[in-house]
Every structure is written in C-alpha cells, then in structure tokens.
Amino acid sequence: MNMEKKLIIVDGNSIANRAFYALPLLNNDKGMYTNAVFGFTNILLKILEEEKPTHLLVAFDAGKITFRHTEYKEYKGKRQKTPSELSEQFPLMRKLLDAFSVKHYELSGYEADDIIGTITKEADQAGWKTKVYTGDKDMLQLVSEHIHVALTRKGISEVEYYDLAKLEEVYQLKPEQITDLKGLMGDSSDNIPGVPGVGEKTALKLLHQFQTVENIYEHLNEVSGKKLLENLTENKEKAFMSKELATILREAPLEIKLDDAVYEGYHSEQVIPFFQELEFKSLIERVGGSVEDSKVEAEDVEFKLIDEEKSALWEEALVSPSALHLEVLQENYHRAPILGISLRNENGLYYIPTQVALASASFKAWLESSEQKKWLYDSKRAEVALMWQGIALEGIEADLFLASYLLNPSESSYEIDTLAKAHAGKSIPSDEQIYGKGAKQKVPDSLDELAQHIARKADFVFKLKEKIDQQLEELKLTSLFFDLELPLARVLVDMEVEGIKVDRSKLVEMGEALQGRLDELTKEIYELAGTEFNINSPKQLGEVLFDKLGLPVIKKTKTGYSTSAEVLEQLEPQHEVVAKILLYRQLGKLQSTYIEGLLKVISDDTDKIHTTFQQTIAATGRLSSTDPNLQNIPIRLEEGRKIREAFIPSEKNRVIMAADYSQIELRILAHISQDQGLIEAFMQDKDIHTKTAMDVFHVPEEEVTSLMRRHAKAVNFGIVYGISDYGLSQNLHITRKEAKEFIDRYFESFPGVKRFMEEIVQQAKADGYVTTLLQRRRYLPEINSRNFNLRSFAERTAMNTPIQGSAADIIKKAMIEMNHCLKEEGLQSKLLLQVHDELIFDVPENEIEKMMKLVPDVMEKSIELNVPLKVDLNYGPTWYDAK
Structure with missing residues (x-):
C-alpha cells in the first residue's frame, strides 16, 4: 500500500x-x-x-x-x-x-x-x-x-x-x-x-x-x-x-x-553543530539533542594549587597586577559561601581553596592593600563576600562585568562565558553547565572540575582586561567607567552590607490588618456577586462577571474571558463589584509580595534587609534593587505607603532622612533642549505644571484649575517618555483628538522641546545610538527598521534615554560624592537606599542639622546644568514619616 x-x-x-x-x-x-x-x-x-x-x-x-x-x-x-x-x-x-x-x-x-x-x-x-x-x-x-x-x-x-x-x-x-x-x-x-x-x-x-x-x-x-x-x-x-x-x-x-x-527526515548530529554555531541553545533539545549537547568542551587550564603544604607559592602568586576571582553563586550573595578563589598574573595561574585563603595572613594583607592592583570580573560581589568575612578588598582597578555593560547596555547577559566568546572568540562552560540551575543547582563532586572552572575565570579576566579597556577608550567611556560606575560599586557595597533595619512586629501587625480587610472585601464581593467563588481564579471570576452578572465582554483569551486589570478598569463604571475586586487584588498583592515577602528576607543576624543593587540591568543606567526589590513598594495606595512605617533607623536616637530630587527629568529636559520657556520657569522657581497649564490653555495663573494642572503634569512627564496621543488619551481618559491637540499646543508653547525631540531622533538614525550628559551610550539598532512598531519604540527610546539616563548618572554621582563627604567629615550618618530620584539615610539626631545643609548642597551641585537642581528633604522616625 x-x-x-x-x-x-x-x-x-x-x-x-x-x-x-x-x-x-x-x-x-x-x-x-x-x-x-x-x-x-x-x-x-x-x-x-x-x-x-x-x-x-x-x-x-x-x-x-x-x-x-x-x-x-x-x-x-x-x-x-x-x-x-x-x-x-x-x-x-x-x-x-x-x-x-x-x-x-x-x-x-x-x-x-x-x-x-x-x-x-x-x-x-x-x-x-x-x-x-x-x-x-x-x-x-x-x-x-x-x-x-x-x-x-x-x-x-x-x-x-x-x-x-x-x-x-x-x-x-x-x-x-x-x-x-x-x-x-x-x-x-x-x-x-x-x-x-x-x-x-x-x-x-x-x-x-x-x-x-x-x-x-x-x-x-x-x-x-x-x-x-x-x-x-x-x-x-x-x-x-x-x-x-x-x-x-x-x-x-x-x-x-x-x-x-522527497523528505526522509534529518539527523540531529548534522543540525546540532549548526545550532551551536548560531547559538540557538533553546532549540537543541527540540531536535533530539540534550542540554549536554549545548555544553562547551573547553580545554583544561594548567594551574598551581596553593594548599597548606605549598605555602611557598604565596610569594610568587601575590603580585600586582593580578586577576582575582572569588566564586560566589547565589543571586543574593550576602553571607553566601565562597566556593573557591583563583589568581592569574605574569607568574602563572593559581587556585586556592577557600579555607586556605581565609586562613592566610599574607593573602589577607594582599587583598587589603590598595597598592596591589586587582582585576576582577564582578568586583561588588567579591567585595561583599569578603566584607562578611571581615576583609576589606582594596586596589580594584578593573571590573569586566561593569565595563561590558557600558560597552553594550542592552545585552541580556554579561556572564563570563558570554564575554569570553564575544571578546576572545573562546568558548568556556557557563555556570549553568557546571552547577545546573534552580532547585537542581549543586557544586560538582569533582574538586578538579570545580577548580578548573574557577581558575579558568581568572585566566580569562587577565586575558580580556586589556581588550576591554581599549574598547572603553575607543568609545570614550573610560571616564564614565572610572569616575562613576567603578566608584559607585564601592558605595553600593557599603549600602548592601549596612542594610536597613525592619520592625518585624510592625510588618506582622500590618499583615493581620490587611488580612482583616481582605476578609471584609471577600464578604462584600460575594454579596454583590450573589454567589461565593474563588476571587483569585480568572476562570471563576470571568464566569461571575460575564455569565452571571452579564457585564460586556471586553477581551477573550485562549482559555476564556480576560479579567486583566486593564479590562476590570474599563468595567468599573458598570458594576460596583468591579472596584471591590480591583482593591482586593491590590491588597492581596501587598499582603503576599510585600508583607509576607519582606518578612522572609529579614536577616536573623542583623534584623535588617540586605537588598542587592543591580548596576547592569537597566539600559538607561538606572539602578535597580533585587532580593527584595525595595524600589517597588507601591505608594499610590495608602496601605502600600504605610509599609514604609516598618523601615526604621538602626538604633535609638537616630532618624530616617529622605532627600528627593525635585522634577529632575524636566530640569534635564530644559537643559538639553535649551527651551527658553522651560528654563525661565525653573530659573524663577515657578511650579512647572502650573506654568505649562498657563501656556497650553492660554490662561493667567489664577485661572489654572486643578484639572488643568493635572493634565499639564501628565503631558510634562509624558513628553519625557515620548508619549503618543493614544497614550495620553488613555492616561487622561480623553479622546485621541483632544490628546493630539494638547500635545500640539504643548510643542507650540515649548518649541525648543519639539526641536530637541526631532533632532535627537535624526541623530540616533545617523549614529545608531544616543548618549547621556555623562556620555553613557544606548544603542538603538531598530531606529531605521521598516517595522513601524520597532521603529516607533526606538524613536521614543531615543527621546527618553538622554533624559532618564542623565538623571541616573546625576544621582549616581551624588551618591559617590555623598559617601565621600560622610567619611571625610567623620559623620556617623549612613546612606542606606537609592529609590529612583531619592536617597535614604540613617542619621543620628545630633547630625540632623549638619545633614540638612550637607545633603542638598552635595546633591544640587553634583552636576552643573543651566537650570538649578532642587532637593526636597524630610526626616522622621520611619521611612514613611520621612516623606
């Protein structure tokens, strides 16, 4: 047949x-x-x-x-x-x-x-x-x-x-x-x-x-x-x-x-090498390969093992400059074990078991000497790990992780195996291939395999350093690296190890109050819906809203009705149960993510939360905070804002102080665009949103209503992010036509801003990238794309990055200078957190007066613009009170 x-x-x-x-x-x-x-x-x-x-x-x-x-x-x-x-x-x-x-x-x-x-x-x-x-x-x-x-x-x-x-x-x-x-x-x-x-x-x-x-x-x-x-x-x-x-x-x-x-099928052994060459790792298993097929077989490196019996090797190993690598795996590396240490210099490659390294007085002295220059892959991780061991790492001269981020801030990975391929054309195994990932992660049984992996990293840092330095030089990023990002990493080390104290009992109390409120809301929702159901189940919620209550269907998914926040917000005027469901979701997230989530990460040793600051995540240069994310505590809801009450000073007789740059992005926009209207408003210290409303609506100050000011504020901040008429219409609940007219009137009032937006897009199309005031680059490969969506996104990014990125640079510079001033003046005040445009300090009561003068002085002078920077300063017994 x-x-x-x-x-x-x-x-x-x-x-x-x-x-x-x-x-x-x-x-x-x-x-x-x-x-x-x-x-x-x-x-x-x-x-x-x-x-x-x-x-x-x-x-x-x-x-x-x-x-x-x-x-x-x-x-x-x-x-x-x-x-x-x-x-x-x-x-x-x-x-x-x-x-x-x-x-x-x-x-x-x-x-x-x-x-x-x-x-x-x-x-x-x-x-x-x-x-x-x-x-x-x-x-x-x-x-x-x-x-x-x-x-x-x-x-x-x-x-x-x-x-x-x-x-x-x-x-x-x-x-x-x-x-x-x-x-x-x-x-x-x-x-x-x-x-x-x-x-x-x-x-x-x-x-x-x-x-x-x-x-x-x-x-x-x-x-x-x-x-x-x-x-x-x-x-x-x-x-x-x-x-x-x-x-x-x-x-x-x-x-x-x-x-x-005629097609008789393919042979995996012919396809897999092609996928490896093109780095289609995610497709290897799909063609019958295994994770092993994507493993890289790297050549063994020759290293000298320094152990108790070979302590004579210390003298030749501890020279300057040396590439130094400490293997610390965990994402949140506070108190994480150091699995091993490697060194590479002109005398050779060395592997040192952790116990041997930490017991050596000569190694500790070498680590703490600023004269002995060290090149590292991720200096902040190494420094934090050593600080928990009572060792202060000095003499850091290179950090390949940070440098690679500056060279291309949109990359998805700066892992050392990726850098080795990109800069040396060499393939080395990734951490995932050696240790596995997630719950299956474990240290290999073979000590030689572990030592090889750790030694190989120091070897590559030593080989790659000069090439990466050269690229920084070619792209004019040397100053940004040495004057901003590398010194900032030292500041972040202090902040991460210091941590911020949290009142556990306060969080528990808030959790109980939230649970009570959620129980009340549940009853109210059941009553309004006329039935009991699982409010957290999109399927059951959809059936109640659309089948039982007969609300109009806005959007369907593959599995049924959509009950996303966007859909519920559109349905809110239709039935009072919808507002209750939205509030239930918001409070539920506060309870699970922030109350329960924060309680899990308070250190038993210090009663503090030690977050990790990420320098290489955001393409704009913004810092982010993970494990936990302290930049993301919701403050629109009073219940969310109140979570900050649990963040307290480290001791009695101290306060939390918050210093917030006022409208920094709009001030940067005034400086970059040279728009005379914006410059004049800031020079005269006018309320910028009222000034915008006056210009756009053509009314005197006394006739500006709160609605006009709110609309003006939405446009001011929207312009910074390259907002479209559609985006503005959604924000303000007005028609697209009205939104377009609003934007057009804004550009008529502030022609310098319009000119800047047009010119920066043209420049990006010609150069392929845009820069911040401190020459941070962001590449925009899609800026000339024929795909409208990709091109539009790149154009908005071109308008937005010089502003957002410059704001990031300015606050980073302020952190470095603030840290320097605190140490130079012998103050006991400490910088704890950076949240967007705000710095949070832990301040002794007897230093409040000094800090009230010092902080604004340093922050407002961290960079010179042709409009003044302005800092709002508050303090109180908790972070909530320092608003």
Missing part, C-alpha cells in the same frame, strides 16, 4: 522577511545577525513536527530582475532595498536547510511564487495533498481541493489556514478571483498600481457583483458611483496590467520534479 503523498512548500523569501521584522536583531558571538534564521528555523520545526511531510521544498527568489520587470519596469520599484542585516542571513538559511536535508530551489528570472505555482500545479494534477507556507496573500490564488495555503500572522507566531471553504468564508471569492482582487486594489508592497481609489472593500463589492475584471469592464454602465466609474474608466489599462502582474506563473521552466522534493 502506497503511503499518501504530502507536499509542503515554503515561500522562503516571504517567511524570512516576516521573521526578520517580527524579531529583534539578534547576533551570535561572531557578530552574525541571526534573527531571521531563528524565526525561519522555528517555522521549519513547526512544519516538521505538525505536518510530517513526505515531500518538502523551500523556494527562494533568484534575484531582483524577473520577466515581470520587462512587462512593467516599475514592478516592486518602491520596495526598499533589503537591509544588509537580512540579506546576509540568506546564505545561513540555505546552510540551515542543508543541515536539515531539505531541498531548496531558485530559478534565474523567476520569483519564488512562480516556482511554487508551477510545482503546486503538478502536485494538484497528481492528487497530492499540498500546503504552501507564506506571508503573501497572493498565494491564495493557488488554493484548490488538494492545495491549502498557510498564511503567517502576528509576525510568524501564528498561522491561518486557507482551503476553499475558508476563502469563501473570508472573501466570498474563488481562488482564481484573487488576481482580479489584486488587479483592482493593487499591492503597494510589489508596486502593483491597481485602480486608484479602489481599496479591498470596494474591490470585493465589485467582484461579488461582476466576478472578474473583464466582466466589470463589459458592464461598466452598471457600476454605481460617479467617482468609482470615472476611476475605472480612466485606469482600464492599469487594472488589466495589475491583474496580469499579480497572476502567479504556473508554467515556469523548472529543472526539478516533484520527487526531487
């Missing part, structure tokens, strides 16, 4: 194009762009897994000139040149197909469409089940009893299948009428003109009445609409030519036959 033939044909250029624009630019360690190949691979794997074809062919365009250009030289004339980032990926796609043993074909003078049209005709006549994968609706003309078309949607993540019934359902057309549709409406992507003024809706209406272009022109007197009749009459030639251009050739002189496309 013969197996049923199943042919799959892939429109190579169409799928590659859609993949390229759907996915962000990705590249491997050799700098090759891989996003289109990655998307293409995912489609290919989907086809192999779901379709299980007996025959498979990928058709590509052979070149730019085809027989259609001889008929119409403007064919595809307006299409932009294929970006080099995409064109260089086509050879990789062909290599991919070879690795998968998939036949691919192209024919000079013809398009992929014509190859597909011809081969599907042959398959149709043979009665083969055939499916075409493409992003091009033109292919719908090929649909028949045996031929179906799979159209990619949402980039490439979804596919919509068309057979004869689906085509009839969506368009009420037969396959052969697709060419008539294109003849009338044209196709801008292929520069097929069609009939001016005729869009899809009008074209479909005509075809439902007259069936074909030819029949329309035979019955022109029956066409209703004077303008439409005029357009059809004047553009008859264009309509027929457009239909002809849109018709896929089904008689191309192919040199391949159906049986040439």
Whole structure:
C-alpha cells in the first residue's frame, strides 16, 4: 500500500522577511545577525513536527530582475532595498536547510511564487495533498481541493489556514478571483498600481457583483458611483496590467520534479553543530539533542594549587597586577559561601581553596592593600563576600562585568562565558553547565572540575582586561567607567552590607490588618456577586462577571474571558463589584509580595534587609534593587505607603532622612533642549505644571484649575517618555483628538522641546545610538527598521534615554560624592537606599542639622546644568514619616 503523498512548500523569501521584522536583531558571538534564521528555523520545526511531510521544498527568489520587470519596469520599484542585516542571513538559511536535508530551489528570472505555482500545479494534477507556507496573500490564488495555503500572522507566531471553504468564508471569492482582487486594489508592497481609489472593500463589492475584471469592464454602465466609474474608466489599462502582474506563473521552466522534493527526515548530529554555531541553545533539545549537547568542551587550564603544604607559592602568586576571582553563586550573595578563589598574573595561574585563603595572613594583607592592583570580573560581589568575612578588598582597578555593560547596555547577559566568546572568540562552560540551575543547582563532586572552572575565570579576566579597556577608550567611556560606575560599586557595597533595619512586629501587625480587610472585601464581593467563588481564579471570576452578572465582554483569551486589570478598569463604571475586586487584588498583592515577602528576607543576624543593587540591568543606567526589590513598594495606595512605617533607623536616637530630587527629568529636559520657556520657569522657581497649564490653555495663573494642572503634569512627564496621543488619551481618559491637540499646543508653547525631540531622533538614525550628559551610550539598532512598531519604540527610546539616563548618572554621582563627604567629615550618618530620584539615610539626631545643609548642597551641585537642581528633604522616625 502506497503511503499518501504530502507536499509542503515554503515561500522562503516571504517567511524570512516576516521573521526578520517580527524579531529583534539578534547576533551570535561572531557578530552574525541571526534573527531571521531563528524565526525561519522555528517555522521549519513547526512544519516538521505538525505536518510530517513526505515531500518538502523551500523556494527562494533568484534575484531582483524577473520577466515581470520587462512587462512593467516599475514592478516592486518602491520596495526598499533589503537591509544588509537580512540579506546576509540568506546564505545561513540555505546552510540551515542543508543541515536539515531539505531541498531548496531558485530559478534565474523567476520569483519564488512562480516556482511554487508551477510545482503546486503538478502536485494538484497528481492528487497530492499540498500546503504552501507564506506571508503573501497572493498565494491564495493557488488554493484548490488538494492545495491549502498557510498564511503567517502576528509576525510568524501564528498561522491561518486557507482551503476553499475558508476563502469563501473570508472573501466570498474563488481562488482564481484573487488576481482580479489584486488587479483592482493593487499591492503597494510589489508596486502593483491597481485602480486608484479602489481599496479591498470596494474591490470585493465589485467582484461579488461582476466576478472578474473583464466582466466589470463589459458592464461598466452598471457600476454605481460617479467617482468609482470615472476611476475605472480612466485606469482600464492599469487594472488589466495589475491583474496580469499579480497572476502567479504556473508554467515556469523548472529543472526539478516533484520527487526531487522527497523528505526522509534529518539527523540531529548534522543540525546540532549548526545550532551551536548560531547559538540557538533553546532549540537543541527540540531536535533530539540534550542540554549536554549545548555544553562547551573547553580545554583544561594548567594551574598551581596553593594548599597548606605549598605555602611557598604565596610569594610568587601575590603580585600586582593580578586577576582575582572569588566564586560566589547565589543571586543574593550576602553571607553566601565562597566556593573557591583563583589568581592569574605574569607568574602563572593559581587556585586556592577557600579555607586556605581565609586562613592566610599574607593573602589577607594582599587583598587589603590598595597598592596591589586587582582585576576582577564582578568586583561588588567579591567585595561583599569578603566584607562578611571581615576583609576589606582594596586596589580594584578593573571590573569586566561593569565595563561590558557600558560597552553594550542592552545585552541580556554579561556572564563570563558570554564575554569570553564575544571578546576572545573562546568558548568556556557557563555556570549553568557546571552547577545546573534552580532547585537542581549543586557544586560538582569533582574538586578538579570545580577548580578548573574557577581558575579558568581568572585566566580569562587577565586575558580580556586589556581588550576591554581599549574598547572603553575607543568609545570614550573610560571616564564614565572610572569616575562613576567603578566608584559607585564601592558605595553600593557599603549600602548592601549596612542594610536597613525592619520592625518585624510592625510588618506582622500590618499583615493581620490587611488580612482583616481582605476578609471584609471577600464578604462584600460575594454579596454583590450573589454567589461565593474563588476571587483569585480568572476562570471563576470571568464566569461571575460575564455569565452571571452579564457585564460586556471586553477581551477573550485562549482559555476564556480576560479579567486583566486593564479590562476590570474599563468595567468599573458598570458594576460596583468591579472596584471591590480591583482593591482586593491590590491588597492581596501587598499582603503576599510585600508583607509576607519582606518578612522572609529579614536577616536573623542583623534584623535588617540586605537588598542587592543591580548596576547592569537597566539600559538607561538606572539602578535597580533585587532580593527584595525595595524600589517597588507601591505608594499610590495608602496601605502600600504605610509599609514604609516598618523601615526604621538602626538604633535609638537616630532618624530616617529622605532627600528627593525635585522634577529632575524636566530640569534635564530644559537643559538639553535649551527651551527658553522651560528654563525661565525653573530659573524663577515657578511650579512647572502650573506654568505649562498657563501656556497650553492660554490662561493667567489664577485661572489654572486643578484639572488643568493635572493634565499639564501628565503631558510634562509624558513628553519625557515620548508619549503618543493614544497614550495620553488613555492616561487622561480623553479622546485621541483632544490628546493630539494638547500635545500640539504643548510643542507650540515649548518649541525648543519639539526641536530637541526631532533632532535627537535624526541623530540616533545617523549614529545608531544616543548618549547621556555623562556620555553613557544606548544603542538603538531598530531606529531605521521598516517595522513601524520597532521603529516607533526606538524613536521614543531615543527621546527618553538622554533624559532618564542623565538623571541616573546625576544621582549616581551624588551618591559617590555623598559617601565621600560622610567619611571625610567623620559623620556617623549612613546612606542606606537609592529609590529612583531619592536617597535614604540613617542619621543620628545630633547630625540632623549638619545633614540638612550637607545633603542638598552635595546633591544640587553634583552636576552643573543651566537650570538649578532642587532637593526636597524630610526626616522622621520611619521611612514613611520621612516623606
């Protein structure tokens, strides 16, 4: 019995194009762009897994000139040149197909469409089940009893299948009428003109009445609409030519036959090396490989082991400069064990077991000497780990982790194995490959494997340091690194080890009060809903709101009704239960994330929370806080704000002091844009939101209402973030038209801001990046993308980064100078936290007066702008009171 033939044909250029624009630019360690190949691979794997074809062919365009250009030289004339980032990926796609043993074909003078049209005709006549994968609706003309078309949607993540019934359902057309549709409406992507003024809706209406272009022109007197009749009459030639251009050739002189496309499967051993080369680690297991296949077999390094019996080695090991690595695994590394230590210098590579290192007086003296220069991968982690051991690490001269972040702040990883590949072209095992991840993480049983891994890191730091220094120099980032980021890491060490004291009993008390409030809300919700249900279950909540209470359905998901916060906010006016549910969710999150979450991370040894400050997360340069995130405690709800009452001074007779930069981003905008209206407002210390309302609404100060000021405030801050009319309309609950008028009036009032926004986007398009006042860079590879969404996001980022990033730089500079002043003046006050534009201090009562003068003085002078910086200062017995 013969197996049923199943042919799959892939429109190579169409799928590659859609993949390229759907996915962000990705590249491997050799700098090759891989996003289109990655998307293409995912489609290919989907086809192999779901379709299980007996025959498979990928058709590509052979070149730019085809027989259609001889008929119409403007064919595809307006299409932009294929970006080099995409064109260089086509050879990789062909290599991919070879690795998968998939036949691919192209024919000079013809398009992929014509190859597909011809081969599907042959398959149709043979009665083969055939499916075409493409992003091009033109292919719908090929649909028949045996031929179906799979159209990619949402980039490439979804596919919509068309057979004869689906085509009839969506368009009420037969396959052969697709060419008539294109003849009338044209196709801008292929520069097929069609009939001016005729869009899809009008074209479909005509075809439902007259069936074909030819029949329309035979019955022109029956066409209703004077303008439409005029357009059809004047553009008859264009309509027929457009239909002809849109018709896929089904008689191309192919040199391949159906049986040439036979597909017998692929061999993992051919595919896996290709995935390794392109760094598609996530796909290795999908092709039958294992995590082991993505492991890197690195060469062993030769190191000298320093143990109790070989203490004579200390003298040659402890020289300057040396690369130093301390292996500390945990995400929150406070009190975490040091698994081992390695050193690399001109004398060689050394591995030191932790016990031996910490027991050595000479090693401790070397670590604490500022004369002995050390190069590290992650200096803050090492310094914190040693500080908990009573050792103060000095002489840090390099930090590859921080330097790599400055070189490319948008990278997803700065792990040492990634840096080794990027900068030295060497592959070394990652931490995950050595230790595993998550709950399965464990130290290897083999001491040699552990020592090799730790020694290899110091070896690479030593080898990479000079190259990374050189790159910092080339990109003019040396000052930012040595004057800001590296000194800041020392400040953050002090802050992390100091921690902030928390009143446990206060948190417990708040938790009980919140639970009581949640219990009350639950009863109220049940009463209003007329039934008891699990409020935390989206499924049950959806059934109550939409089936039982009959509220209008805003949005559906794959599993049922959407009950997202966005949906509930729209439903709030419809029924009073919705407001209660929103409040229940907010209070529930406070209870679980903040009350219970904070109680879990209070140190039993210090009664403090020791958060970890992340310097390399935000592309703008902003610091973030993790384990726990203390920057994210909600303050819009009074119950959330009150959580800050549990954060208290370290001892009696001390207070918490908060110093907050006032409207720092708007002041930076005034400085960068040189807008005279903004500068004048800040120089005269006017309320900037009132001033904006006066200018935008054309009213004197006394006529500015609270609503006008609120709208002005939303625009002021929205402008900083590159807000659109849609975004502003959502924020202010006004129409898009009103929002657009508001933004237009704002730009009329502040023309310098408009000029800055336009110029910074143009500069970003030319340079590929933008910079902050302290020359921090942010690269914007999508700024010239043909994809509207990607390009728009990059443009907003270009406007926003110089402002946000400069604010980040300024507060970092203030932290360094503040820390220096506290030590220089011998004060007992300590810097505890940085939260957005605010610094939090623990201050003895006898230093309050001194700090009230010192803090604003340092913070306001940390950088000179052409408008003054202003700091608001408050203190009290808790963080809540220092508002």
